[in-house]
Amino acid sequence: MRILPWLYLVGSRQFGLSSPWDCHIYALRRDHGGILLIDAGSGLANSRIIANLKAEFGDPLPPVTILVTHHHPDHAAGTAPLARELNAEVCTSDLTAPILTAGQSDNPGYPEHMVYAPCLDVRTYRPGATLDLQGFTIETIPVRGHSEDSVAFLLDGEHLFSADIVFYGGLLGLINAPGSDLTAYRQDLPKLAGRNIQGFFPSHGLFTIEDGQQHIDTALIELQKGFVPRAIGQGDLIF
Numbered sequence: 001m002r003i004l005p006w007l008y009l010v011g012s013r014q015f016g017l018s019s020p021w022d023c024h025i026y027a028l029r030r031d032h033g034g035i036l037l038i039d040a041g042s043g044l045a046n047s048r049i050i051a052n053l054k055a056e057f058g059d060p061l062p063p064v065t066i067l068v069t070h071h072h073p074d075h076a077a078g079t080a081p082l083a084r085e086l087n088a089e090v091c092t093s094d095l096t097a098p099i100l101t102a103g104q105s106d107n108p109g110y111p112e113h114m115v116y117a118p119c120l121d122v123r124t125y126r127p128g129a130t131l132d133l134q135g136f137t138i139e140t141i142p143v144r145g146h147s148e149d150s151v152a153f154l155l156d157g158e159h160l161f162s163a164d165i166v167f168y169g170g171l172l173g174l175i176n177a178p179g180s181d182l183t184a185y186r187q188d189l190p191k192l193a194g195r196n197i198q199g200f201f202p203s204h205g206l207f208t209i210e211d212g213q214q215h216i217d218t219a220l221i222e223l224q225k226g227f228v229p230r231a232i233g234q235g236d237l238i239f
C-alpha cells in the first residue's frame with residue numbers, strides 16, 4: 001500500500017496487510033535503490049509481508065535492510081526469519097541488539113506458537129547516531145517511556161517514524177509492562193518538541209503525511225498535567 005512516492009505499508013494488523021500480531025511495517029524506497037524496512041513484525045505472517053513487498057517492488061526484490069525500532073515481539077520477533085528469507089541486513093540500536101541476538105522464550109500475551117528466534121547477525125548503532133541506509137539519511141532519537149530501548153527515526157528532518165513512543169492524537173505508548181515509565185517519558189519526549197515534523201508515522205493506528213508535529217505537541221501538553229496522560233489501550237485503540 002503506497003503512502004507517498006517513497007513510502008509504503010507492507011505489514012499491519014489494522015490495515016489487514018499481515019498478522020493481527022504485527023505492528024505497521026513500513027517500506028522505504030527511492031528511485032531504483034534498495035528497500036529500508038522499519039521493523040519486521042511478529043513473524044506470524046512473513047509470507048504475506050514478502051508477497052506485499054514483491055507486489056510493490058517486483059521479484060526478485062532489491063537489497064533489503066531491516067531497521068528495528070525496539071525489541072517488543074510485534075515489531076521484532078519475526079526479524080531473524082524475515083532477514084533470512086530476504087537475505088536482508090538487520091540494523092538496530094545497541095540497546096535492542098542484545099535482545100535480538102538472544103531471542104526471547106517468554107512472550108506473555110502473544111500466541112504460544114510465536115517464535116522469537118535469535119537474530120545472530122545484527123549491525124548496531126549508538127542511539128543518537130545518524131544512519132545512512134539504502135540511500136535514506138535517518139537521525140535516531142532515543143525516547144524512553146514506552147520501553148527502555150525505543151528509538152524514533154527522523155527522515156530528512158521532517159518525517160518521523162515514532163514507533164510506539166507517541167501515536168496519532170497525542171496518545172502515549174505507556175503500557176503496563178516492564179520498561180514502560182512515565183518519568184522517562186517526561187524526561188525524553190521533549191526531544192521531539194519544536195521539530196516542525198510533517199509526516200508522522202507511528203507503528204500502530206493512524207498516520208498522517210502533514211502537520212505531524214501537532215500530535216507530538218498534544219502529547220507534550222498532556223505530560224505537563226497532573227494526571228496520567230491518555231495512552232494506547234485506554235480507548236478502543238489497543239494496538
Ligand SMILES: [Zn+2]
Pocket residue numbers: 070072075146147164
Ligand atoms: Zn512496543
